[in-house]
Amino acid sequence: MAGRWSNRRGRATGFAAGVVALAAAVVPVGEAAGDDAPGSGRATPAEVARWVVDLDVTGLRDLLAGGRVTSVRLVRAYQERIDAYERAYADQPGVNAVIRRDPSALADAARLDAERRRGHVRGPLHGIPVLLKDNYDTEDLPTTNGSLALRHWRAPDDAEQVARLRAAGAVVVAKTNLHEFASGVETLSSLGGQTRNPHDQTRNPGGSSGGTAAGVAAGFGAVGLGSDTCGSIRNPAAHNSLVGLRSTLGLSSRDGIAPLALTQDVGGPIAKSVGDVALVLDATAGYDPDDPATGASIGRVPPTYTAALDDTALAGARIGVLTDYLDTSPPARATTALVRAAAEDMARQGATVVDLPTQPALLSAVDGSWLIDDEFERDLNRYLAAPGSRFPRSLARLEPPADTVTLADIVTSGQVTPTVLERLKVRLGRSTGPQDGYHERLARRARAQQLLQALLTDHDLDALVYPTVQQQAAPIGQPQPGGRTCALAANTGHPALTVPAGFTPDGLPVGVELLGRPFSEPVLLAFGFDYEQATRHRRPPASTPPLRRPLPRADPVAAPAPLPR
Numbered sequence: 173m174a175g176r177w178s179n180r181r182g183r184a185t186g187f188a189a190g191v192v193a194l195a196a197a198v199v200p201v202g203e204a205a206g207d208d209a210p211g212s213g214r215a216t217p218a219e220v221a222r223w224v225v226d227l228d229v230t231g232l233r234d235l236l237a238g239g240r241v242t243s244v245r246l247v248r249a250y251q252e253r254i255d256a257y258e259r260a261y262a263d264q265p266g267v268n269a270v271i272r273r274d275p276s277a278l279a280d281a282a283r284l285d286a287e288r289r290r291g292h293v294r295g296p297l298h299g300i301p302v303l304l305k306d307n308y309d310t311e312d313l314p315t316t317n318g319s320l321a322l323r324h325w326r327a328p329d330d331a332e333q334v335a336r337l338r339a340a341g342a343v344v345v346a347k348t349n350l351h352e353f354a355s356g357v358e359t360l361s362s363l364g365g366q367t368r369n370p371h372d373q374t375r376n377p378g379g380s381s382g383g384t385a386a387g388v389a390a391g392f393g394a395v396g397l398g399s400d401t402c403g404s405i406r407n408p409a410a411h412n413s414l415v416g417l418r419s420t421l422g423l424s425s426r427d428g429i430a431p432l433a434l435t436q437d438v439g440g441p442i443a444k445s446v447g448d449v450a451l452v453l454d455a456t457a458g459y460d461p462d463d464p465a466t467g468a469s470i471g472r473v474p475p476t477y478t479a480a481l482d483d484t485a486l487a488g489a490r491i492g493v494l495t496d497y498l499d500t501s502p503p504a505r506a507t508t509a510l511v512r513a514a515a516e517d518m519a520r521q522g523a524t525v526v527d528l529p530t531q532p533a534l535l536s537a538v539d540g541s542w543l544i545d546d547e548f549e550r551d552l553n554r555y556l557a558a559p560g561s562r563f564p565r566s567l568a569r570l571e572p573p574a575d576t577v578t579l580a581d582i583v584t585s586g587q588v589t590p591t592v593l594e595r596l597k598v599r600l601g602r603s604t605g606p607q608d609g610y611h612e613r614l615a616r617r618a619r620a621q622q623l624l625q626a627l628l629t630d631h632d633l634d635a636l637v638y639p640t641v642q643q644q645a646a647p648i649g650q651p652q653p654g655g656r657t658c659a660l661a662a663n664t665g666h667p668a669l670t671v672p673a674g675f676t677p678d679g680l681p682v683g684v685e686l687l688g689r690p691f692s693e694p695v696l697l698a699f700g701f702d703y704e705q706a707t708r709h710r711r712p713p714a715s716t717p718p719l720r721r722p723l724p725r726a727d728p729v730a731a732p733a734p735l736p737r
Contacts, residue, residue: 213239213240214239214240214241215235215240215241215245217721218718218720219240220241220245220246220249221249221718221719221720222718223235223241223249224246224249224250224253224391224394224718225391225712225716225717225718226712226718227394227444228394228395228443228444228445228447228448229296229297229300229394229395229443229444229445229447229448229451230296230445230447230448230451232246232300232394233296233297233298233300236288236298236299236300237293242281242285242299243281243282243284243285243288243298243299243300243301243343244278244281244282244285246281246299246300246301246394247277247278247281247301247343247345248278249719250301250345250391250392250393250394251273251277251345252719253390253391253392253716253719254270254273254345254346254392256716256719257370257390257392257715257716258270258392264373264715265368265373266368266373267367267368267370267373267386267387267390267392267716268349268364268365268366268367268368269348269349269367269377269382269383269384269386269387269390269392270346270347270348270349270383270387270392271306271316271318271346271347271348271349271363271364271383272306272313272314272316272346272347273345273346274310274312274313274344274345274346274347276312277301277343277344277345277346280343280344281299281301281343284298284299284341284343285299287341293341294339294340294341295340295341295454295455296340296451296454297337297340297341297342297451297452297455298340298341299341299343300341300342300343300394300395301342301343301344301345301393301394302337302342302343302344302345302393302394302395302396302397303344303345303346303347303348303383303384303387303388303392303393303395303396303397304334304344304346304347304348304384304396304397305347305348305350305380305381305383305384305396305397305398305399306318306347306348306349306350306364306383307350307353307354307399307429307430308331308333308334308347308397308399308428308429308439309327309328309329309330309331309334309428309429309430310327310330310331310334310344310347311327311328311329311330313347314326315327315347315430316347316363317350317352317353317354317430318349318350318351318352318353318361318362318363318364319352319353319361319362319363319582319587319588320362320363320587320588321362321567321581321582321585321587321588322563322577322582323363324562324563324564325561325562325563325577326561326562326563327428327558327560327561328558328559328560328561328562329428329560330428331425331427331428331429331439332425332426332427332428332460332462332463333397333424333425333428333429333439333456334397334428336455336456337397337452337455337456339455340455342455345392345393346387346392346393348367348381348383348384348386348387348392348396349361349363349364349365349367349382349383350364350379350380350381350382350383350384350404351379351380351382351404351592352588352589352592353430353432353552353588353592353595353596354380354399354401354404354430354432355380355432355592355595355596356379356380356591356592356595357376357378357379357380357382357403357404357407357652357655358376358378358379358382358646358648358651358652359376359377359378359379359380359381359382359383359386359408360379360589360591360592361589361592362587362588362589362592364383366648367382367383367386368386368648369382369386369411369412369645369680369713370386370389370390370412370713370715370716371389371411371412371413371645371679371680371681371713371714371715372645372678372679372680372715373715374647374648375411375644375645375646375647375648375680376411376645376646376647376648376652377389377408377411377412377645378407378408378409378410378411378412378641378645378652379404379407379408379652380398380399380401380404380408381396381398381399381400381404381405381408381442382408382411384396384397384398384408384442385398385408385409385411385412385414385416385442386408386412388412388414388442388443388444389412389413389414389712389713389716390713390715390716391712391716394444394448395441395442395443395444395448395451395452396441396442396443397439397440397441397442397452398416398439398440398441398442399429399432399437399438399439399440400416400418400437400438400439400440400658400662401432401433401436401437401438401544401662402436402542402544402655402658402659402662402663403418403640403641403655403657403658403659403662404658405417405418405438405440405441405442406418406640406658406661406668406670406683406685407640407641407652407655407658408442409442409640409670409683410640410641410670410672410681410682410683410685411641411644411645411680411681411683412681412713413672413675413681413709413710413711413712413713414442414443414444414672414710415441415442415443415444415445415446415448415449415669415670415671415672415700415704415710416440416441416442416443416449416669416670416683417440417441417449417453417667417668417669417670417693417696417697418438418440418661418662418667418668418669419438419440419453419457419667419693420438420468420469420665420666420667420690420691420692420693421435421436421438421465421468421665421690422465422466422467422468422469422665423438423453423457423458423466423468423469423472423473423667423691423693424438424439424440424453424456424457424458424466424469425439425456425460425462425463425466426438426439426463426465427460427462427463428462430552430555431547431548431551431552431554431555432544432547432548432551432552433543433544433546433547433548433551434465434547434551435543435547435614435617436543436544436662436663436665440452440453440456441453441456444710445704445710446481446669446671446697446700446701446704447478447481447701449477449669449697450476450477450478450480450481450697451477451478453477453693454476454477454478457469457473457477457693458473468691469691472691474694477693477694477697479694480693480694480695480697480698480701481697481698481701482698482701482702483701483702483705483706484521484522484702485695485698485699485701485702486518486521486522486523486699486702486703487521487522487523488522488523488524489518489522489523489524489634489635489699490523490524490526490631490632490633490634491515491518491523491524491525491526491633491634491635491636491637491686491699492525492526492527492528492627492628492631492633492635492636492637493515493525493526493527493528493636493637493638494528494531494636494637494638494660495527495528495529495530496530496531496535497638497639497642497656497657498511498512498638498639499639499642499643499654503643503653503654504639504642504643504654506644506676506677506678506682507639507641507642507643507644507654507676507682508639508642510673510674510675510676510682510684511637511638511639511673511682511684513673513674514637514673514674514684514703514707515637515684517703517706517707518637518699518703520706521702521703521706523699525637526631526633528627528631528636531623531627533623534620534623534624534627535660537616537617537619537620537623538620538659538660538663538664539656539659540613540616541613541614541616541617541620541659541663542613542659542663543610543613543614543617543663544599545598545599545602546602546603546607546609546610546613547603547610548579548596548599548602548603549579549599549600549601549602549603549604550603550604551603552578552579553576553578553579553603556576556577556578557576561577563577567581567582567585568581569581570584570585571584579596579599579600580600582596583596583597583600617663617664620663620664621664621665621666624660624664624666625689628688628689634688634695634699635686635687635688635692635695635696635699636660636686636687636688637684637685637686637687638657638660638684638685638687639654639657639682639683639684639685640657640670640682640683640684640685641654641655641657641682641683642654642655642656642657644676644678644680644681644682645680645681657685660687661685661687665690666687666688666689666690667687667688667690667691667692667693667696668685668686668687668688668696669685669686669693669696669697669699669700670683670684670685670686671683671684671686671700671703671704671709672684672704672707672709672710673707673709674707674709675709675711684703686699686700
């Protein structure tokens with residue numbers, strides 16, 4: 173999702189590679205024998221097993237601050253859930269959300285617990301276990317984009333948002349599966365296989381950040397990072413009864429996120445609550461010289477996004493229902509009914525909700541401004557050429573130039589899931605060929621931005637509301653319909669927040685999306701928080717319940733194999 177504009181090196185946190193032994197050397201308070209005994213003040217294993225399923229980051233932060241639990245115990249609890257639910261179990265095929273665990277997670281957690289005992293707490297994310305979509309660079313782990321072709325790809329340093337999360341005290345538990353090269357919405361990859369929706373493991377989890385969303389929903393981590401070029405944060409969040417934010421283009425750095433199309437790419441949180449999204453934004457938003465687009469954020473990032481969380485925020489707001497996106501076909505009726513009910517709930521909270529007339533000019537401009545095919549090769553090749561990147565020379569030599577990996581090398585390798593490989597072939601040569609069509613699409617994008625701003629202004633609206641995805645999650649192996657709504661935010665750069673809106677008669681989650689003006693994240697978070705607190709629709713999936721007893725510890729994760737030459 174983003175190229176590199178400089179050769180940054182090292183982790184901002186100072187966590188050194190090779191500190192795994194620290195986990196054995198440092199025993200945090202609460203980990204010693206007897207600390208689980210009644211009356212000790214420490215949580216029992218059964219309590220921790222419930223907390224990692226039920227609680228959001230805010231709840232876990234309070235438990236850490238109160239000494240009821242340690243970061244090491246939380247990391248272990250999430251790892252035990254991966255052990256239990258990632259692969260086939262009982263009558264379930266398994267969630268299959270994780271590409272690679274971070275072998276230093278326990279050591280990092282131990283270090284953070286030691287800091288806490290010394291009175292040093294970095295902030296609300298101190299000791300919180302997180303998941304990363306595997307298109308975010310990590311200096312200590314491969315970044316694969318879900319592709320066998322890039323299974324040995326190593327970035328020179330952490331992506332900027334990852335570095336900021338680590339600096340804030342977050343612990344990376346695992347990197348998660350994605351639809352390969354972020355080029356689809358069902359989360360299928362040649363390296364990670366098919367991720368499944370924990371609310372119904374016969375269904376897809378959305379995509380392309382489906383591994384992060386399924387992992388957070390299944391309790392493999394407290395919160396996660398995804399990327400969104402057209403719905404890839406919001407769609408899987410909606411399909412997993414989670415909150416997801418596509419922020420304003422330029423609010424948070426894309427440096428070190430493998431690109432799809434830089435004119436549309438953003439990275440951001442997938443979480444159990446609106447409050448968790450605010451906490452992640454506090455840690456990650458703001459200017460980064462390695463992503464020039466973030467210059468637009470200067471002066472527009474509040475001291476804390478949590479100040480916006482107000483359960484009376486909808487009172488007096490004006491919300492416009494984008495009726496063009498309310499599909500009345502039989503497959504979409506359940507979703508449409510839930511979004512209608514969400515609008516009614518917002519009205520009960522004091523908002524003025526108005527149905528908007530059809531917007532053919534706006535939607536035509538939006539639908540005519542897709543830029544992925546135009547920009548993908550250019551932006552991916554720039555990312556792959558980052559100084560300090562490590563890769564198999566045999567891959568780079570498949571196509572010229574012989575010293576750098578390019579999209580042409582990846583296509584020639586054939587090590588890509590077949591449906592995605594066909595999409596990559598279509599994109600070969602588009603960035604270097606005639607650009608008249610590309611410039612026409614850029615002009616349509618600018619027109620879409622003008623029309624969207626005019627719609628909000630002419631109707632005096634604070635936000636638009638519509639379905640995040642127009643249909644419930646499709647069965648594995650079938651394409652996911654109803655995703656056209658993603659383009660309104662993606663193709664204009666406006667922010668959009670999805671919040672759980674309830675469940676269809678099939679028991680599948682549905683999300684309602686709120687779209688606002690550029691850099692109106694505090695407003696969207698406020699509205700989403702008010703709606704969330706009034707409705708409490710999120711619930712954890714039944715297929716991955718709290719564990720009744722700790723499982724035997726898995727074998728340590730082996731170090732990555734040496735790079736083939």
